[in-house]
Amino acid sequence: MNQNSFKIEGMTCSACANRVERAVKKLDGVEESNVNFATETLSVKFDETKVDVAKIEETVVKAGYFVRKDMRDYTFKVEGMTCSACANRVERVTKKIDGVESANVNFATEKLTVRIDAEKVRYSDIKAVIDKAGYKLIKEEEQVNEGSKKKDESKLLLNRFIFSLIFTVPLLIISMGHMVGMPLPSIIDPMKSPLNFALVQLALTIPVMVAGYKFYKIGYKNLFKLSPNMDSLIAIGTSAAVAYGFFAIYKILNGETHYAMHLYFESAVVILTLITLGKYLEAVSKGKTSEAIKKLMGLAPKTATIIKDGKELSIPIDEVIVGDVILVKPGEKLPVDGEIIEGSTSIDESMLTGESIPVEKNIGNTVIGASINKSGFIKYKATKVGKDTALAQIVKLVEEAQGTKAPIAKMADIIAAYFVPTVIGLAIIATIGWLIAGETTVFALSIFISVLVIACPCALGLATPTAIMVGTGKGAENGVLIKGGEALETTYKIDTIVFDKTGTITEGKPKVTDIICQGIKEEEVLALAASAEKGSEHPLGEAIVKEAEHKNLELKKIEDFKAVPGHGIEVTIEGKDILLGNKKLMIENNIDIESLHAESDKLAAEGKTPMYIAINNKLSGIIAVADTVKENSKAAIEELKKMNVKVAMITGDNKKTAEAIAKLVGIDMVLAEVLPEDKANEVKKLQEKNRKVAMVGDGINDAPALVQADVGIAIGSGTDVAIESADIVLMKSDLKDVVTAIRLSKATIKNIKENLFWAFGYNVLGIPVAMGVLHIFGGPLLNPMIAAAAMSFSSVSVLLNALRLKRFR
Numbered sequence: 106m107n108q109n110s111f112k113i114e115g116m117t118c119s120a121c122a123n124r125v126e127r128a129v130k131k132l133d134g135v136e137e138s139n140v141n142f143a144t145e146t147l148s149v150k151f152d153e154t155k156v157d158v159a160k161i162e163e164t165v166v167k168a169g170y171f172v173r174k175d176m177r178d179y180t181f182k183v184e185g186m187t188c189s190a191c192a193n194r195v196e197r198v199t200k201k202i203d204g205v206e207s208a209n210v211n212f213a214t215e216k217l218t219v220r221i222d223a224e225k226v227r228y229s230d231i232k233a234v235i236d237k238a239g240y241k242l243i244k245e246e247e248q249v250n251e252g253s254k255k256k257d258e259s260k261l262l263l264n265r266f267i268f269s270l271i272f273t274v275p276l277l278i279i280s281m282g283h284m285v286g287m288p289l290p291s292i293i294d295p296m297k298s299p300l301n302f303a304l305v306q307l308a309l310t311i312p313v314m315v316a317g318y319k320f321y322k323i324g325y326k327n328l329f330k331l332s333p334n335m336d337s338l339i340a341i342g343t344s345a346a347v348a349y350g351f352f353a354i355y356k357i358l359n360g361e362t363h364y365a366m367h368l369y370f371e372s373a374v375v376i377l378t379l380i381t382l383g384k385y386l387e388a389v390s391k392g393k394t395s396e397a398i399k400k401l402m403g404l405a406p407k408t409a410t411i412i413k414d415g416k417e418l419s420i421p422i423d424e425v426i427v428g429d430v431i432l433v434k435p436g437e438k439l440p441v442d443g444e445i446i447e448g449s450t451s452i453d454e455s456m457l458t459g460e461s462i463p464v465e466k467n468i469g470n471t472v473i474g475a476s477i478n479k480s481g482f483i484k485y486k487a488t489k490v491g492k493d494t495a496l497a498q499i500v501k502l503v504e505e506a507q508g509t510k511a512p513i514a515k516m517a518d519i520i521a522a523y524f525v526p527t528v529i530g531l532a533i534i535a536t537i538g539w540l541i542a543g544e545t546t547v548f549a550l551s552i553f554i555s556v557l558v559i560a561c562p563c564a565l566g567l568a569t570p571t572a573i574m575v576g577t578g579k580g581a582e583n584g585v586l587i588k589g590g591e592a593l594e595t596t597y598k599i600d601t602i603v604f605d606k607t608g609t610i611t612e613g614k615p616k617v618t619d620i621i622c623q624g625i626k627e628e629e630v631l632a633l634a635a636s637a638e639k640g641s642e643h644p645l646g647e648a649i650v651k652e653a654e655h656k657n658l659e660l661k662k663i664e665d666f667k668a669v670p671g672h673g674i675e676v677t678i679e680g681k682d683i684l685l686g687n688k689k690l691m692i693e694n695n696i697d698i699e700s701l702h703a704e705s706d707k708l709a710a711e712g713k714t715p716m717y718i719a720i721n722n723k724l725s726g727i728i729a730v731a732d733t734v735k736e737n738s739k740a741a742i743e744e745l746k747k748m749n750v751k752v753a754m755i756t757g758d759n760k761k762t763a764e765a766i767a768k769l770v771g772i773d774m775v776l777a778e779v780l781p782e783d784k785a786n787e788v789k790k791l792q793e794k795n796r797k798v799a800m801v802g803d804g805i806n807d808a809p810a811l812v813q814a815d816v817g818i819a820i821g822s823g824t825d826v827a828i829e830s831a832d833i834v835l836m837k838s839d840l841k842d843v844v845t846a847i848r849l850s851k852a853t854i855k856n857i858k859e860n861l862f863w864a865f866g867y868n869v870l871g872i873p874v875a876m877g878v879l880h881i882f883g884g885p886l887l888n889p890m891i892a893a894a895a896m897s898f899s900s901v902s903v904l905l906n907a908l909r910l911k912r913f914r
Contacts, residue, residue: 106136109158111147112173112224113140113165121170128168132156145173158203175223176206182243183210183217183235187323188335189567190525191240194327198238202230213570217242239326262385269313269378273371276309280371299365303354306370310347317377333525339380341529342557342889346373349550367547369554375890376558386901387567404475405496409440412484429487433478441474442489450481499586499836512594513569513857520865524560528872532556535876551889555875559892560868567900568860571907576853579913584821584836585846592832595816596850598797602745602843603776603788603810605802606756606763609820610770610840611732613644613803617652618713619729621704628658630726634718636661637676637685645714646674648730671757671780673716684719687759689778691717691724701727709761712769732766739770741840746771748847751796755779755787755810784810801843818843852913860903867899 116122122142129138129147134155139148149161162172186192192212199208199217204225209218219231232242279293279302289295295302314321324340327333346369353364408419412430422440425431430446433439439452451463454476463479466472472485474494491497536553540546573590580587587593607613620627635653638646639660653660665677672693673686684694688705691698696719698705705715705727713729742752753774756763763777776787784800788810791798800807800814808830811817819831820838835842875887 106150107153108148108150109161111149111162111165113145113147113170114173115170116140116142116145125165125168125170128164129161132160132164135161176220177223178218178220179228181217181219181231183215183240184243185240185323186210186212186215187319188212190332190334191323191327194238194332194334195235195240198234199231202226202234205231211570211574213567213574238332239323239330259385259388262381262388265316266378266381266385268316269374269381272309272313273374273378276306276371276374279309280306280368295365299362300354300357302365303350303357303368306368307350307354310350310370310374313374313377314343314347317381320377320380333529335525337525338528338557338560339376342554343373343376345550346370346376346554346889349547369547369550369889372551372554372889376554376892379890379894380896383896383898383900387904404438405494406438406440406475423491425487425490427487427490431485431487433483433485435478435480435482437478439472439474439476439478439485441487442494443472443474443485443487445470445472445483445485447485448481448483450483451479453477453479499581512591513854513861524868528557528560531872531876539877548886551886552875552877554889555887555892556872558889559871559875559887559896567903567907568864569857571904572853572856572860572910575907575910576849576856576913579910580846580849583842583845583849585842585849586834586836587846587849588832588834592816593850593853595797596799596833596847597854599750599799599816599847601751601753601791601796602799602801603753603755603791603814604772604840605784605800605807605810606754606758606766607644607732608803608838609801610738610754610766610772611734613732615644615648615714615730615732617648617728618731619708620726621701621729622726623700623724625720625725628656630718630728631656632658632661633678633681633683633720634685634716634728636663636678637666637674637683639663644732645716645730649716649728681720682722684722685716687716687757687778691719694719694722696722696724698724700724706761709759710765712762712765714758714762734766734769735838735840737839737841741844742771744841744844745847748844750847753791755784785813788813799843801840803838818846849913852910856907856910860906863906864899864903867895871895871899 113125116125122140125147126138126140129135129149132151134152135149136152137148137150140146141148147165151161165172183195186195189212192210195217196208196210199205199210199219202221204222206220206222208220210216211218217235221231228244235242278287279289282289289302291297293301293305320336321340321344324334324336324338328337328341350368350370350373353368356364405422407422409422409425409429410417410419410432411425412418412432417432425441431440431443435450445466445468447468449465449467452466452472453463454473466483471488472483473496474489475496489495492501532553535556536549539549539552569590573593576593577587587596604610607615617631620630622630631649631653635650635658638649650660661678663676663678664680665675667675669675669686669690672690673684676683676685684690684696688698696717698717701717701724705717708715708727708729711731713731715727715729717724718726718728745752751774752772753776754763754767754772755776756766757779758766758777760775760777763775767773767775779787784802784807788798788800792813792815797816798814799816799818800810801818801820802808802811803820807819811819811830811832816833817831818833818835821834821836833846835846871892875892877886880886
């Protein structure tokens with residue numbers, strides 16, 4: 106019997122508690138069900154073989170309540186993984202913990218990303234399980250010197266390789282030199298002193314085995330836990346070669362000197378040396394894949410100059426707090442995010458946005474930490490420090506993206522999980538098969554070692570994460586933040602893009618262009634409209650307020666205000682009932698707009714948005730507002746069309762205005778007069794036609810559509826809600842970056858497919874050759890040493906292919 110408790114939401118009285126209790130009690134396998142209404146807790150005693158936690162939770166939901174979970178995401182460093190089989194093992198054992206919703210291990214970054222129910226799972230639970238599996242879990246705060254640790258690791262591997270090479274070269278000369286006519290001293294000549302010949306080889310083998318002790322320690326440990334990995338294959342293969350060497354020495358001691366010609370010490374040593382070289386090259390390449398993150402993290406300056414009690418103080422960046430006044434001189438980097446309170450300058454924000462042209466900044470403008478002050482002398486107030494700065498958020502975003510898996514990676518994971526046991530099985534079958542066929546023990550042993558050593562799940566495990574790391578890092582360099590492997594993989598399939606109009610295709614800074622009145626003065630119409638819109642945050646409303654301020658008009662006091670989403674506003678000013686908004690608002694309130702119908706159509710045809718104003722249920726005029734199209738909108742849309750992507754525009758604007766803007770930028774499909782809440786439905790309609798849809802937007806009202814789309818793309822200058830809801834964030838407000846995102850996605854997925862092809866192809870061809878299939882037809886046998894070189898090359902070639910993405914432009 107299992108005992109479990111659940112936090113229940115939505116209960117308003119004890120009758121609710123009884124309802125939950127009864128519903129759960131009815132489940133087959135539930136022995137006890139008790140609800141404590143005061144603590145909102147359901148305690149259940151149940152038989153796990155008949156009912157599970159998911160079924161209990163489903164029953165609570167069906168009864169009309171919710172199971173509250175404190176779901177949290179964490180990323181940990183995992184030490185001790187040597188190949189993708191290890192990564193799969195860590196993932197499997199973590200997923201088995203009750204309360205772990207998902208667990209992903211990125212073998213390339215050695216990071217474990219988990220989503221857990223914080224009420225059920227603690228860090229210590231995950232650590233215990235991973236320690237038991239033979240690996241080491243490290244908390245985020247313990248990952249301080251990760252970069253230097255990586256350097257130490259590659260340096261250690263290089264030293265190990267050089268040390269192994271010192272013994273390997275003489276061993277190869279002694280064991281194989283005589284075959285190519287190299288003379289050996291008579292004291293170790295196999296014909297004159299076979300025992301010395303064998304013992305010298307053994308003496309040179311032992312130091313290399315000691316240097317590579319980790320292969321044996323990790324390999325056998327995992328083998329005994331019935332979870333063999335790459336190290337297990339190397340450990341078994343080289344141990345078999347050395348064990349046979351001991352057997353040969355025993356035979357030589359007993360007078361069977363011909364065994365001196367059947368020693369396998371050099372195979373074991375060359376395999377260990379070549380694989381150490383492969384691991385070193387792998388570590389160096391892996392270091393390069395995460396360069397983007399290192400570059401980003403290294404952007405922020407180490408100190409800040411603050412003004413305290415009228416004095417300039419230089420303090421470490423970690424000690425800056427919100428509200429500090431920071432002084433930045435020309436040429437210096439800004440330490441944290443903030444708002445300028447004194448001075449003006451131009452700032453280079455290319456490190457975050459990819460935009461090379463410096464941005465002019467004045468008092469009241471926001472500035473980003475790690476950007477460079479080009480010309481002026483400024484003081485600014487810190488608004489975001491530490492983990493809250495834009496740079497820290499971007500680093501976090503990129504790290505999270507690199508910790509996720511693309512759906513394409515899951516296939517490789519499944520194969521890698523069964524790979525090593527299969528290889529061991531094939532090695533044993535091939536060995537027995539050749540012995541039955543009448544071949545010698547030496548021949549069969551060579552086959553056994555070759556099969557174990559040539560197999561490489563590392564290439565499979567590295568194929569996807571390395572490409573995703575380089576791809577997302579390259580995106581960050583270009584101001585395109587891709588939030589994960591899934592977004593990256595879906596983006597290349599996009600065939601339809603829906604752009605929001607205001608702030609996305611257009612600048613989102615509209616201006617009043619025309620005022621048409623009937624029976625009232627122009628200033629009066631503008632003053633009433635601006636007074637009404639003062640309480641609104643709509644961009645069109647802001648344009649009217651700015652125009653009134655520009656003309657120095659006095660704004661009146663509002664007595665009543667009501668926003669009608671997607672239509673306009675209703676207000677009362679000085680006893681007058683005023684309606685200000687689109688045609689729909691007028692029709693709904695039975696206002697006759699026929700008298701200004703022709704003027705309205707003319708303005709709309711010019712790409713302007715006509716806003717009607719009615720006073721006391723009588724039409725008084727039209728205020729036309731126009732928004733300028735962004736510089737690169739037309740070019741970006743042309744590029745997308747060349748890529749055979751269908752482009753649509755969505756807006757709450759009237760049809761004629763929307764069509765005028767669409768015509769200007771070359772969009773054929775226009776979805777006009779769409780209410781904010783209906784944007785997601787319009788995206789859904791396109792998806793129902795089997796289209797892969799991306800939505801590009803910048804406002805709060807775009808968030809549902811961004812979530813509904815297959816890929817949500819937020820403009821970086823937009824709201825936090827839009828950015829939070831999106832899969833891709835464009836740091837510049839440039840639509841050309843939508844093209845960059847799609848091209849980067851296509852390049853990354855192509856790279857992943859190439860990597861998987863080579864990784865699979867290598868194993869599919871290599872293993873049968875190692876098993877001796879070619880030899881059956883009179884072809885060559887694969888020497889175990891060549892097998893080791895091929896295995897090391899396979900991992901390195903996959904990493905080098907992924908690094909080609911760094912050349913993406």
